[in-house]
Amino acid sequence: MxxxxxxxxxxxxxxxxxxxxxxxxxxxxxxxxxxxxxxxxxxxxxxxxxxxxxxxxxxxxxxxxxxxxxxxxxxxxxxxxxxxxxxxxxxxxxxxxxxxxxxxxxxxxxxxxxxxxxxxxxxxxxxxxxxVWDTWYEWNDADWMEVRKDKNKLNAPISVYELHLGSWRRDPSDPERYLTFHEIADALVPYVQEMGFTHVEFMPVMEHPYPPSWGYQITGYFSVASRMGTPQELMYLVDKLHQAGIGVYLDWVPSHFPGDAHGLYRFDGSALYEHEDPRKGYHPDWKSYIFNYGRNEVRSFLISNALFWLDRYHTDGLRVDAVASMLYLDYSRKHGEWIPNEFGGRENLEAISLLREMNMAAYKEFPDIQTIAEESTSFPGVSRPVFVGGLGFGMKWMMGWMNDTLKYFEKDPSFRKWHQDQLTFSLVYSFSENFMLPFSHDEVVYGKGSMVNKMPGDEWQRCANLRLLYSYMFTHPGTKLIFMGCEFGQTSEWAFQKSLDWHLLDYAPHQGIKNCFKSLNELYKSEPALYEHSFSPEGFEWIDTQDRENSVVIYARKGLKPAENVVVVLNLTPIPRPDYRVGVLSEGTWEEIFNSDAPEFGGSGVGNYQEVATDNKQWHGKPQSVQLNLPPLGALVLKKAEK
Structure with missing residues (x-):
């Protein structure tokens, strides 16, 4: 040639x-x-x-x-x-x-x-x-693209399965080998369908040479991770998920990049993509480099990259990593290690401007997607529109809820009565943002323990506590996100270099947790009261938070139609409570539509297997009430029986 x-x-x-x-x-x-x-x-x-x-x-x-x-x-x-x-x-x-x-x-x-x-x-x-490559692919997801505006809207049920594709499963004959995107599709799609998730979220699929970074140290912002296949193979995975009615969110990392010699760092011998001054351009936590958000050409690069994954890969949204580190000039820095903005403040005005412009561009080009912020501070208006001064994200991770909830559930049940406010505090601010409730990969690494092993008690109690925790999560306002393995009670911490412990499903307690999680997904999707008002106070009502001695909490979730309202009862101790009186929303007959203590979940089977008629007895400030059997470490969901 x-x-x-x-x-x-x-x-x-x-x-x-x-x-x-x-x-x-x-x-x-x-x-x-x-x-x-x-x-x-x-x-x-x-x-x-x-x-x-x-x-x-x-x-x-x-x-x-x-x-x-x-x-x-x-x-x-x-x-x-x-x-x-x-x-x-x-x-x-x-x-x-x-x-x-x-x-x-x-x-x-x-x-x-x-x-x-x-x-x-x-x-x-x-x-x-x-x-040299291309992004040509013959898509077969037209039906999904037509309806995703309904699947992605804020008053729809959104239950997200977060995955690290390199360790969800490995080749059983060669555990060191990554499965390709194509191979993963064949196993993942039916599993997500079976479990009832509405969406998946992939930890970064962009090229990252260093696997222990989990994908968050990106050198190829427009390239797929080559160890897992070609661009077309990733498209195939997205396509297959879409054909199965499952949305796809991607992690996107505009907060920093590594200093690999072949990458963006000092690309032309100068600080081209990053700041020259390390007080603005070097990230002390991750030993990486911060984009120069005030340089116009870098803004074009980053916003183009966000739209690229939405455009060429048909993805349905972006979860933006480490937003808090972008918003504050003093993030993880001591006095004298950062430069104030032009007004003398700590806010990174250039990053704020970039995030707003990225969100406006993304929603303008793709109005039926979602952008989701991982943001851990009280920065105002993260999920509020730009035109009212917000950052323009569709949703924000509810990190405060996650931390408080885990701290509460890690306590021995005998001590929970002194900490009930830790469980109920989230409703003070639940509707200040469009919150997604996350139990992500960050909660099951670095010595934090797996979800099931965070729970106190013997094996039965740990599993019951976990089922109770997930029941609380699915009945609390907000959309949902769970990291892979947590849905069946993975016992070891997540390890990026090996497969999840799928063999645990050979054991009844783990199969029970999986069955419970599957049922919660179905409950969430089938009961409009659990999602129609996820981000507004009319969708929630406390019924009782005062029974600290018994550690029982009762609340209602409300939909657009009163007949669809549900009452949730949490018994947060391992003591069954027979004949426990609960105030309900209206007179009539109520039925138990979910019980986390059901035998098929590995529970003890304490519950209310027949419809329960109200008594004309005022309780919990309600004119009507019912008597219930509360299961140990159990959650009940009640709904008015259809006539």
Missing amino acids: SRTHNFKPVEGVSRFSEFDIFLFKAGKHFKLYDKLGSHVMEHEGVVGTYFAVWAPNASAISIIGNFNGWNREAHALYPRWDESGIWEGWIPNIGRGEVYKYFIKSNNGQHLEKADPFALWCEVAPKTASI
Whole structure:
């Protein structure tokens, strides 16, 4: 195959118009993935590849790869005339599958070999080169795309299964081998369907050379993790989930990036994507680098990246990682280690502006998606619209609820009566944001213990406590998220380098937890009172929080129709409580529609197996009440019986 050496810019091959350059320099170009990077193009009947890279501090750039023997002099790129800092060129007779890097000579004398920031695929680590690829795929999810606006709306049931795809399952014949995206699809889709989740959330699927980072140290923001397959194989996984009626959220990490030599760090010999000053550009927690959110070209890069995954991969939303670290200039920094904003405050005004613009762009282009913030502070308006001063996210993780709830449930039941406020406090602020209730990967690593082993007592009590905890979660206002393995009571902490302990499902207690979780998903989706007012106070009413001595808590969830309202009773001790009187919302006959102590869940079977008629006896401030058998460490959900 012939090669053209020392080639000149080819007339008519550039993918940039003057307007593209204007938008890029203004920080308003949100589809840079159509322009920068490598693109197979035909010119005058010859197929070749166009390359474009932003490197304003470069004095020379060339393309090196297998096709030219990694010769730094063979194929030079040329800077555009418009002072955009973009270098471009077209090489004939190379195409999909070619391995390449940019060789960059910087103005300060450095010689660098860099992967393409816009590469769509790359070599498997420890190799670090980019690969010319495309995102062509014949999608079969038209039915899902038509209805996802209803599946993703804020008054719909949203129950999310969070996964680290590299450790959900491994190849049983070779536990060291990652399953491919294609192989995972064949096992994951039926499992998620069986369990009744509405969505999955994938921990980062972007290229990250260091597996212990779990994907949060990204070097290829537009590339899928090559150790698990091609872009098309990830699309297949998304497609299969969509065909099964399951939404897909992706973790997105605009908060920091690693200092790998082939990555974004000092890309052209200067602090191009990051800040020069380490007080703004270095992240002390993760030993990584913080994007320069005030640089327009970096804003175009980040917002383009967010829209890329929504556009080319048909994903249904983004969970944005570590938002708190972006919002505050003094995050994890001591006095003197940070620079105040122009008004003397600690808020990172440039990051706030970027997040608002990202959310506006995402919802404008894809109005039926969701963006979800992992944000752990009391920053106001995270999930409020930009036009009222909010950040514009659709939802925010309810970290305070998660921490308080786990602290409460970790206590021995005999001491819970002195800590009941810890359980009920969340309703003081539950409707200040659109909250998602998360039990994520962060709660089952680094010595925190697995969910089931956080619970006190013997094995039966630990399992009962866990079923009770999940029942409380599913009946509390807010959408839901659970990390893989927690749904069947994984006993060991999560380990990214191996499969979940699926063999535990051979044992009745774990099968019972799984059955309970499956039933809770079905209850949540089938009872409108549990989701129609997830983010507004009219959907919730306390009935009783004062029985601290018995550690019993009672509340109602309300939907649009009074006939669909439910009453929830939590007995937070292992003592059964027969003939316990409960005030209910209206006169009539009530039935038990869920009991976490059911035998099929591994429970003791204490419950109310017949409909219960109200007494004309005032209780808990209600004119009507019923007498119930409260199961040990159990949750009951009651609903008015249909006439």
